Amino acid sequence: MLQLPTVGLALAALLTAALVALIFTPMVRTLAFRVGAVDVPKDNRRMHDHPIPRMGGLAIFLGFILSVLVFLPLTPELRGMLLGSVIIVMLGILDDIFALPALPKLLVQIGAALVAVLHGNRIDFLSNPNIFSSDPYWELGWLAIPITVLWIVGITNAVNLIDGLDGLACGVSTISSMTLLVIALFVKEPDVAILMGALAGGGIGFLPYNLNPAKIFMGDTGSTFLGFILAVVSIQGLFKFYAIISFAVPFLMLGLPIFDTCFAILRRVSHGQSPMAPDRGHIHHRLIDMGFSQKQAVAVLYVISAILGLSAVVLTTIGVVRAMIFLLALCVAGGVAGKLYLDRVGSSEKISSKEDRFDP
Secondary structure (H helix, E strand, O other), X not given: OOOHHHHHHHHHHHHHHXXXXXXXXXXHHHHHHHHOOEEOOOOOOOOOOOOEEOOOHHHHHHHHHHHHHHHOOOOHHHHHHHHHHHHHHHHHHHHHHHOOOHHHHHHHHHHXXXXXXXXXXXXXXXXXXXXXXXXXXXXXXXXXXXXXXXXXXXXXXXXXXOOOOOOHHHHHHHHHHHHHHHHHHHOOOHHHHHHHHHHHXXXXXXXXXXXXXXOOOXXXXXXXXXXXXXHHHHHOOOOOOOOOOOOOHHHHHOHHHHHHHHHHHHHHHHOOOOOOOOOOOOHHHHHHHOOOOXXXXXXXXXXXXHHHHHHHHHHHHOOHHHHHHHHHHHHHHXXXXXXHHHHHHHHHHHHHHHHHHHOO
């Protein structure tokens, strides 16, 4: 049963963050031009054909932070998350202006994750996926810190990697935020619900400027910030409770960026490249190469993200046995869809290579 006061507070947090982001985005756009945070298309990975300002994530951050400070008390865990997010946003601003090397960015992200972890945001237990085991949890002990840091840094960069089309990363992150908001309301986690209301509101307020054709990009300032907050908040509760299904919920909620990142790493390593080397093989690039327009590709990925989010909600609101059956069916459907997708990509590449071979 949903608690009406919590629903009201979450909605108020969402509207506050959305209004602040909506008002501040034009100001941030002007600032981005002045400080040189501009994305100039210089390779075939870019989908735009003219310079567009970056750093729009600063407006999302301002909406989120103001809403959170108004509607939530500063607990140690929340303080650690906000301090870490400030570090991530500062790093993103510098990267949007100066295009920093990958290794220094990774080290700063690890530092920001440690700030959150040392303030109590840790994965102390993992649910045991073996339903026949007498022990429903795995206690991580000293492994809690490195595993949590790995999760936070991984999701931070996963959201950053899907930021390749107008409105894609912002929209997917907003859908994930709304998913976690609904789950938090159902499982009576009011603080998580308000946090996710604020994050979703920031994304909603920014989206009108970011949808195709985009007037401003959120840049690393926005994508890494959204990934960081989603990663930290997903730790609060979902990894620690709901024994049988909690291990699956965060992976469904963030399924699209996680899949794209894993697929990118495997693809690059198999081609003898560095896992951090940029390429044009992400899901959104492949959809464009299949003939979809930017708007169509983004809409397809929104639908996929919404289906995964709905699946996460279903897993938390039905019985254990039905949840496991549903999860199994979802895995089978995902496997079939993945095979069809890869087969189509493979056939497209073969046709392309034949055309190149016979092209005079």
